[in-house]
Amino acid sequence: TVDGDRLWRRLMALAEIGATPKGGCDRQALTELDRQGRELLTRWCEAQGLSVRFDAIGNLFARRTGADDSADPIVIGSHIDTQPTGGKFDGCFGTLAALEVIQTLNDSNIRTARPLELVAWTNEEGCRFSPCMMGSGVFTGKLTLADAHSRTDTKGVTAGEALEAIGYVGVDADCPRRFAGYLEAHIEQGPILEDEGKTIGVVTGALGLKWFDVTVTGMAAHSGSTPMHLRHNALLGATRIVETVECIAQAHQPDGRGTVGAFQVSPNSRNVIPGEVSLSVDFRHSEGRELAAMVAAFERGLEAIAAESGLEIGSRITADYPPQHFDTTCIDAVRRGATAQGYSHRDIVSGAGHDAVFVSDVAPAAMIFIPCEKGISHNEAEYATPEDVSAGANVLLRAALELAGV
Amino acid sequence: TVDGDRLWRRLMALAEIGATPKGGCDRQALTELDRQGRELLTRWCEAQGLSVRFDAIGNLFARRTGADDSADPIVIGSHIDTQPTGGKFDGCFGTLAALEVIQTLNDSNIRTARPLELVAWTNEEGCRFSPCMMGSGVFTGKLTLADAHSRTDTKGVTAGEALEAIGYVGVDADCPRRFAGYLEAHIEQGPILEDEGKTIGVVTGALGLKWFDVTVTGMAAHSGSTPMHLRHNALLGATRIVETVECIAQAHQPDGRGTVGAFQVSPNSRNVIPGEVSLSVDFRHSEGRELAAMVAAFERGLEAIAAESGLEIGSRITADYPPQHFDTTCIDAVRRGATAQGYSHRDIVSGAGHDAVFVSDVAPAAMIFIPCEKGISHNEAEYATPEDVSAGANVLLRAALELAGV
Numbered sequence: 054t055v056d057g058d059r060l061w062r063r064l065m066a067l068a069e070i071g072a073t074p075k076g077g078c079d080r081q082a083l084t085e086l087d088r089q090g091r092e093l094l095t096r097w098c099e100a101q102g103l104s105v106r107f108d109a110i111g112n113l114f115a116r117r118t119g120a121d122d123s124a125d126p127i128v129i130g131s132h133i134d135t136q137p138t139g140g141k142f143d144g145c146f147g148t149l150a151a152l153e154v155i156q157t158l159n160d161s162n163i164r165t166a167r168p169l170e171l172v173a174w175t176n177e178e179g180c181r182f183s184p185c186m187m188g189s190g191v192f193t194g195k196l197t198l199a200d201a202h203s204r205t206d207t208k209g210v211t212a213g214e215a216l217e218a219i220g221y222v223g224v225d226a227d228c229p230r231r232f233a234g235y236l237e238a239h240i241e242q243g244p245i246l247e248d249e250g251k252t253i254g255v256v257t258g259a260l261g262l263k264w265f266d267v268t269v270t271g272m273a274a275h276s277g278s279t280p281m282h283l284r285h286n287a288l289l290g291a292t293r294i295v296e297t298v299e300c301i302a303q304a305h306q307p308d309g310r311g312t313v314g315a316f317q318v319s320p321n322s323r324n325v326i327p328g329e330v331s332l333s334v335d336f337r338h339s340e341g342r343e344l345a346a347m348v349a350a351f352e353r354g355l356e357a358i359a360a361e362s363g364l365e366i367g368s369r370i371t372a373d374y375p376p377q378h379f380d381t382t383c384i385d386a387v388r389r390g391a392t393a394q395g396y397s398h399r400d401i402v403s404g405a406g407h408d409a410v411f412v413s414d415v416a417p418a419a420m421i422f423i424p425c426e427k428g429i430s431h432n433e434a435e436y437a438t439p440e441d442v443s444a445g446a447n448v449l450l451r452a453a454l455e456l457a458g459v
Numbered sequence: 460t461v462d463g464d465r466l467w468r469r470l471m472a473l474a475e476i477g478a479t480p481k482g483g484c485d486r487q488a489l490t491e492l493d494r495q496g497r498e499l500l501t502r503w504c505e506a507q508g509l510s511v512r513f514d515a516i517g518n519l520f521a522r523r524t525g526a527d528d529s530a531d532p533i534v535i536g537s538h539i540d541t542q543p544t545g546g547k548f549d550g551c552f553g554t555l556a557a558l559e560v561i562q563t564l565n566d567s568n569i570r571t572a573r574p575l576e577l578v579a580w581t582n583e584e585g586c587r588f589s590p591c592m593m594g595s596g597v598f599t600g601k602l603t604l605a606d607a608h609s610r611t612d613t614k615g616v617t618a619g620e621a622l623e624a625i626g627y628v629g630v631d632a633d634c635p636r637r638f639a640g641y642l643e644a645h646i647e648q649g650p651i652l653e654d655e656g657k658t659i660g661v662v663t664g665a666l667g668l669k670w671f672d673v674t675v676t677g678m679a680a681h682s683g684s685t686p687m688h689l690r691h692n693a694l695l696g697a698t699r700i701v702e703t704v705e706c707i708a709q710a711h712q713p714d715g716r717g718t719v720g721a722f723q724v725s726p727n728s729r730n731v732i733p734g735e736v737s738l739s740v741d742f743r744h745s746e747g748r749e750l751a752a753m754v755a756a757f758e759r760g761l762e763a764i765a766a767e768s769g770l771e772i773g774s775r776i777t778a779d780y781p782p783q784h785f786d787t788t789c790i791d792a793v794r795r796g797a798t799a800q801g802y803s804h805r806d807i808v809s810g811a812g813h814d815a816v817f818v819s820d821v822a823p824a825a826m827i828f829i830p831c832e833k834g835i836s837h838n839e840a841e842y843a844t845p846e847d848v849s850a851g852a853n854v855l856l857r858a859a860l861e862l863a864g865v
């Protein structure tokens with residue numbers, strides 16, 4: 054089993070880089086702090102005898118040779134970039150759990166048949182540079198390298214420039230292009246495991262997702278001098294959209310989700326009737342057919358609201374990923390890892406997107422979830438217990454050993 | 460009758476000071492541009508032989524002597540400060556119509572019994588420094604001078620400092636403290652006159668108003684990994700509040716109004732369930748009893764929404780003015796002014812707050828409305844036709860003459 058204290062100490066040490074006053078972490082992708090985080094990780098990896106390389110989008114790989122070193126590697130890891138008001142665990146847990154697995158093997162002089170590669174994917178969070186999961190997106194061909202490099206932050210700096218500035222433009226050929234398997238440990242970022250008192254989530258796949266940007270246009274006017282019957286209140290249309298989204302999600306339980314997360318009212322003044330509202334809609338479901346039905350109901354709903362209210366409603370799709378089903382062999386390895394060590398567990402579908410979801414398109418993959426307090430993530434208050442962190446790393450150790458062979 | 464061309468030219472000339480690219484005006488109270496506007500107005504007034512003074516909050520008075528110069532004056536005017544993206548007419552129309560009335564009397568060598576005073580109230584809009592109607596608020600004792608002077612802009616500059624910087628701290632004793640009557644011409648800022656094809660609104664009073672700031676608190680969480688039944692979505696509570704406000708206003712027609720104008724969602728991110736929503740609520744009604752009933756229904760509604768949703772809902776009152784009924788003599792003078800000149804007109808209740816609404820607490824007062832295109836105001840696109848501008852000034856002339864006596 055892994056050394057849980059050592060893993061916890063590393064988690065806390067990495068969180069020092071970009072530590073926020075409220076106990077969280079702000080270490081966004083491709084910043085100077087990201088460089089410092091990568092350097093610390095590199096030092097730790099090299100101290101374990103791993104050879105560290107990075108590819109053209111900056112994904113960092115650290116290799117532990119195998120008995121058959123020409124075999125495709127088993128890859129384990131996650132990401133170390135954070136949200137602007139992020140926590141200490143999202144991404145870092147999976148990356149440092151991978152390092153802890155490797156150090157445990159070193160300490161025990163265990164040699165695996167296949168090589169092991171630790172990976173830290175570039176820009177999973179997508180905050181400074183969109184889209185999220187940029188590194189795994191380029192790796193799996195969802196996004197071209199040129200497209201990724203051309204993305205700009207709010208100051209007009211491109212991701213390519215930022216990557217060069219921190220010195221992390223590498224060479225693809227130095228890195229593995231084919232994985233025999235990929236395992237990613239992660240905090241759940243949701244409340245299900247905690248709610249049911251389980252230690253390990255055996256992640257069998259991920260919800261498909263469809264995102265929309267919607268704009269409702271009415272006419273801004275004075276709230277005092279405009280009678281009710283002469284108004285074109287964009288906020289009334291927008292609230293009906295919020296309710297339609299909720300209603301559709303409720304009608305597709307237990308696996309459907311529908312959320313309006315971003316919501317901007319213009320001119321947003323106390324005594325002006327809202328003339329325009331922009332909002333985002335996020336639908337998810339584990340089944341492609343159900344997701345399509347939710348989207349169809351939504352589009353009918355928008356038409357009905359526009360027709361009844363006389364408001365102009367425009368919408369466009371901003372993200373569209375089908376449900377993902379992870380590889381059975383990898384899932385079984387995770388489940389056996391949990392069972393063998395007596396951890397309570399349940400199968401779970403990831404509601405959030407992860408690098409593993411992209412990787413699963415090109416290689417056998419699965420994930421290991423541990424509970425996070427109250428399901429809080431993307432928040433400085435994010436927390437997982439030392440016991441659960443250890444448990445997740447132990448399951449990763451067993452599953453990786455099973456896949457890599459001894 | 461007035462010289463409509465001259466009045467129009469002055470309106471356009473004043474709008475040059477702070478002109479915006481989109482054809483509007485940004486000349487906020489107590490700025491350098493406000494100083495320039497006041498200076499131009501002062502030059503015009505002095506060219507008409509008026510004596511210009513200002514009081515301790517910077518309200519500007521320009522006096523035309525009367526036959527009985529010790530009698531209390533008839534005061535006519537409005538304000539010349541604008542919204543940040545304001546138009547050319549809001550306030551400036553009433554102020555320059557007053558000047559045009561005085562110049563017309565000068566040109567015709569008409570001497571009134573009572574003195575006439577033109578007034579330009581300080582900071583009616585309340586954008587850089589809250590509250591709105593600051594100058595008339597201090598004049599009528601709604602606000603102490605010390606309180607008004609202590610208000611700060613976003614940079615921490617106080618209104619007192621800004622007033623001193625533009626050189627407009629005057630002496631109360633130099634200005635009239637008692638008015639025999641007050642008349643204010645203004646664009647309607649609403650669609651009623653245009654909708655009914657009327658040229659003049661005989662303003663009989665103003666709606667009472669009650670404003671609330673409401674905060675709905677749930678729990679921010681990941682939109683993908685949080686199942687519907689474990690959510691505490693603040694936006695769902697907020698949308699129910701929007702509907703409750705609408706529903707209450709609809710139930711109090713034709714004079715009730717209810718508006719949610721400001722609406723801020725936090726953290727306002729595409730894949731985060733809203734944890735908090737702050738919103739403003741604006742209720743108005745012409746009858747105090749009805750307004751109280753609307754507010755009572757609203758408070759019951761908030762309780763019901765909190766109880767049903769499990770969300771925490773806090774609210775506080777931020778403004779509270781009773782309905783205002785203008786003086787019958789002043790109203791009649793306005794109505795006769797319109798009738799005598801053959802202008803189509805209707806009685807109207809002002810939905811918006813105005814300096815006249817405050818003045819009416821301490822002196823006989825009324826207002827004259829002219830249509831504004833599509834009811835658009837507080838907007839660079841604000842527009843009134845030259846014909847309506849002339850008509851409004853002509854009604855002001857007749858009504859002021861009637862009140863001041865010849």
Ligand SMILES: NC(=O)NCCC(=O)O
Nearest residue numbers: 185404405406407683730
């Ligand atoms: N893990 C995670 O937060 N991914 C971001 C994309 C999503 O909303 O699922």
Ligand SMILES: NC(=O)NCCC(=O)O
Nearest residue numbers: 277324591810811812813
């Ligand atoms: N005239 C005007 O826009 N006043 C502002 C206060 C209000 O909302 O009525």
